[in-house]
Amino acid sequence: MTNTNISEYAHLSQAAKEYMECDKQTRIQYIRSPRWIGYPKALEIIEKLEDLQSYPRRHRMPNMLIVGESNSGKTMIAERFLEKNPPYEREDNEGVVIPVLFVQAPPVPSESRLYSNILEKMFAPYRPSDTAEKKHYQAIQLMKYCNVQMLVIDEIHSILAGNLEKQRVFLSVLRNLGNELKIPIVGLGIKDALRAVKTDPQLDNRFKPTILPRWEYGQDYRRLLASFESMLPLAQPSKLSARPIATKLLSMSDGLIGELSELLSEAAVQAISNGKECIDLQLLNDLQWLSPGERRLQNG
Ligand SMILES: Nc1ncnc2c1ncn2[C@@H]1O[C@H](COP(=O)(O)OP(=O)(O)OP(=O)(O)O)[C@@H](O)[C@H]1O
Ligand SMILES: [Mg+2]
Structure with a gap:
């Protein structure tokens, strides 16, 4: 991929942009590696x-x-x-x-x-x-x-x-x-x-x-989602901080950053594997994901 293409990924951080040049496996590995967001x-x-x-x-x-x-x-x-x-x-x-x-x-x-x-x-x-x-x-x-x-x-x-x-x-x-x-x-x-x-x-x-505390819907939470999005090397913007998807992510993660991070990683890996290159409501619905609360209920 040429530098002209890299400059197109305006929704991505510099590091994530650079990963757009790598093969799928390397991008997936990067998605699964730890990251720090200074919320x-x-x-x-x-x-x-x-x-x-x-x-x-x-x-x-x-x-x-x-x-x-x-x-x-x-x-x-x-x-x-x-x-x-x-x-x-x-x-x-x-x-x-x-x-x-x-x-x-x-x-x-x-x-x-x-x-x-x-x-x-x-x-x-x-x-x-x-x-x-x-x-x-x-x-x-x-x-x-x-x-x-x-x-x-x-x-x-x-x-x-x-x-x-x-x-x-x-x-x-x-x-x-x-x-x-x-x-x-x-x-x-x-x-x-x-x-x-x-x-x-x-x-x-x-x-x-x-x-x-757990995360609640609000500006800080939406900023957190925008930070996650900028770190996930996907070709298309997902607009995670828009209300419908942000609300969905909040209920799937029960407002816990560890759950959110894992959920978004899985979703991003899926978006790479199926070629969609972004995370949307449909993709989240198709993930086999149980929120921590649902998991607790299931385990009795
Ligand atoms: N600042 C952050 N930026 C990005 N991801 C984060 C951040 N803080 C936590 N996470 C994600 O949440 C996960 C859980 O975080 P952490 O291990 O610090 O939780 P904890 O409160 O110590 O949990 P436990 O009580 O089970 O030990 C991390 O592995 C990471 O994926
Ligand atoms: Mg701990």
């Missing part, structure tokens, strides 16, 4: 994280809880923030500085397993069978040495997998960790995470929840 709520949360990161160090640091349903984009936001704050070599070349440490919460509220996750993430040698005290000491030393300025813990709601006493102990571990290091702690989780944190009044005061 307003995500940018607002990233700004809050930046604010928190530059907060002057003190004994009682403020913390943050990012709460949203599964597939609402929480982890992507943390990963984006992480990309902006990558580890770098210390000036004395004696190791690395890790401005933001991103770990998973253990599947049960176990202090020892939290430290294991931290040590693993920092490539520290440790024995899983070491005592919690030993791992705690090692984790604190290492985090200080690497000048960790913020600890982000994903899937924080898994604390609820333990009994109340275990939850309480685990939450006090989190509190002490923040105090000891004088760094903010950010938790990501589904709504249950709020319930978990509320069991500890001292933490409840210091974990400010930020909600990542």
